Every structure is written in structure tokens, then in C-alpha cells.
Amino acid sequence: MSTVSIGDFTTEAGAIIRDVHIAYQTWGERKEDNVILIEHALTGDSDAVSWWAGLIGPGLAIDTDTFHVVCTNVLGGCKGSTGPASEHPDGGRWGSRFPAISIRDQVAAEHTALNKLGYQHFAAVIGGSMGGARALEWCAMYPEAVRSALILAVSARASAWQIGIQMQQINSIEQDPAWQGGDYYDTGSAPLQGMGVARKLAHLTYRGELEVDERFGADAQDGENPRGAFRAADQRFAVESYLDHQAKKLAERFDPGSYVILTEALNRHDIGRGRGGLNKALANITVPVFVVGVDTDILYPYHQQEHLSRNLGNLLGMGKIVSPVGHDAFLTETRQLDQLTRRFFRLAGSLAS
Secondary structure, three states: OEEEEEEEEEOOOOOEEEEEEEEEEEEOOOOOOOEEEEEOOOOOOOOHHHHOOOOEEOOOOEEOOOOEEEEEOOOOOOOOOOOOOOEOOOOOEOHHHOOOOOHHHHHHHHHHHHHHOOOOOEOEEEEEOHHHHHHHHHHHHOHHHEOOEEEEOOOOEOOHHHHHHHHHHHHHHHOOHHHHHHOOOOOOOOOHHHHHHHHHHHHHHHOOHHHHHHHHOOOEOOOOOOOOOOOOOOOOEHHHHHHHHHHHHHHHHOOHHHHHHHHHHHHOOEOOOOOOOHHHHHHOOOOOEEEEEEOOOOOOOHHHHHHHHHHOOOEEEEEEEOOOOOOOHHHHOHHHHHHHHHHHHHHHHHHHO
């Protein structure tokens, strides 16, 4: 992983983030017209070949023998880029001094960083979920830099349901006494209990109801009895144990401050804001876009990708991932992703020729 300094960054709301650094990783030989920009999801990072294993690499759908792949860690993140856990130029950590940011802020900071590295044009910008929101904004903000885009499992704006469920996640972190107004860094404690609750809520929206029920049903966790005479926190259903495990895994690798900042950015996602509304903004996007949704996604339901496909100004095509997994299928259904990505490149390549 490397980092690039972009100096002070002013958010679209007018806040200044001083001395910003953006982390990035690359794969494959760089040529004039073979750069693919990969955009990660909420708790992802710049190591795209790890979280999209089986999709990026030599001979794979995103072939690093053909393409030069670059992936940044988002502004506000905690994997090398400037975020709440980073050192503040005046001392201490940014913490509560780190301002709210939007998806557009993330893209503007990334654009500046990539320009500093000499990237001016991209054969494709590809992303899912929050990464899909960023890819969509790339098409609206910098169409001259983007030849094509593959956008997965996202909507044109955050829905009221998405904002509602995501606000409960933010609240669970901020109501943890260890949050300390966002200034828990270097105090010896962190709001990990609150983030665990947030992760459990989120994970239930990432997975499909059928998949979760098939795996766990109403079974008790091995050696535990959740049907005793009195409720006990250590006597769990199997699905509770699974969610506890997911919460613990995230706490070991992700910062609660970044989780709050990036979730808030998702709540602010709206491609139509200041552009005449959703449909006008989508119609004005001239970049050829291929849209993919998941049939069982409850976080970004398939009708939201259908809305994108009906209104985008230059639709390449639309694909559907059929899976019981739900939203996370855009990360896990490698075989279908392989086929859809190759189809995208065929369609985008035929336009170029």
C-alpha cells in the first residue's frame, strides 16, 4: 500500500480537512488506455484483490495481464487514508474534529489523488454498494475521465428505509458511553459494543432472509439453550452466535469513527441533488454504464437498479445476480460476477471499436 498527499481538502459543505492523504494499491502494467478504477464498499479498503478474490488477477475477469488496476482507500476510511483516527495537524487524532463528508467529497478527493499520480483517464470505473455510489458520481462529476462504468447493487439515492436503518447503526455507536463524543482515541477504550450492534443490524441487511434461515433456522447454538425458564444473554440461538461473530470480526479490523463517517456519507447519497432531480441527473450521464443488481437484495432492492437502467442516459446493459445470499452476493457470487464483468467489457469494448 502507498499513499499520496493532496494537501488541504474542502468538503462541498465548506469544512476543511487539512493535510489529506489517500492510500492506494495497483496491479498490472500501466499503459495509456488500460486503467481500471475499483471502488470499495463501506468497510472495504484498497486491497481489492483480497475482497474481490477470484475476480481480479491474471486471466480473471478483471485481467491484470491486460489491465492496470488501481484502488484507493476512501477519504474518511481507516486503512491508510485520512479519517477520524488519523493524526490531526494540531496534535491528537481528528476524532470529533473530522467533518461529515458526502459521496461527492469521496470522489473529489480520489480524483485529486489520482490526478497527482498521473491518472487522467479510465477505461472503466467499477464498484458495488458504496463503491457503486462512488462510480455513479464519477460518471456525473468527471465524465471526460471515464470511458465506461460497471455499477453494482446500489441506487440513485439513499432511500428513507436505507437512511433509517443506517441511522440506527450510527446511533448505536454514538450512544455507547465509550464513544466520548467521537474522541475516544488514545483513551484506552472504544465504542466496540455499539459498533457490534451496528454491524449486526447491517449484516442482516447484507444477507438474504432465505439464506440466513436455511443456514440457522430457529436452532439453538451448540451447547446453549435459548428456551430456558429465564432469558440469559449467554444462551443464544445459532443466528445470534453468527451475528456476534460478525460483530467481533469487524471490531478487529475497522474503526468505529470511520464507520460513522462513511455510513453518514451513504445517507447523503443523492445523484439528483443540485442537478434537477434523479431522472434528469441520470439522463445527463453520457458515460456508457452497465448496471447489475441482486434479486434478493433487501438493502438495495433490485427495483432500484431497474430505476437506474430506465433513466441512465447511456445504458450499456443490465444484469441480475440470482442468489439467496442477498446484498453481499455482489462480493460472493464469483462465477456470476465473472460472467457479468466479461459481458460488460465486451459491450464497452465494442463501443470503443
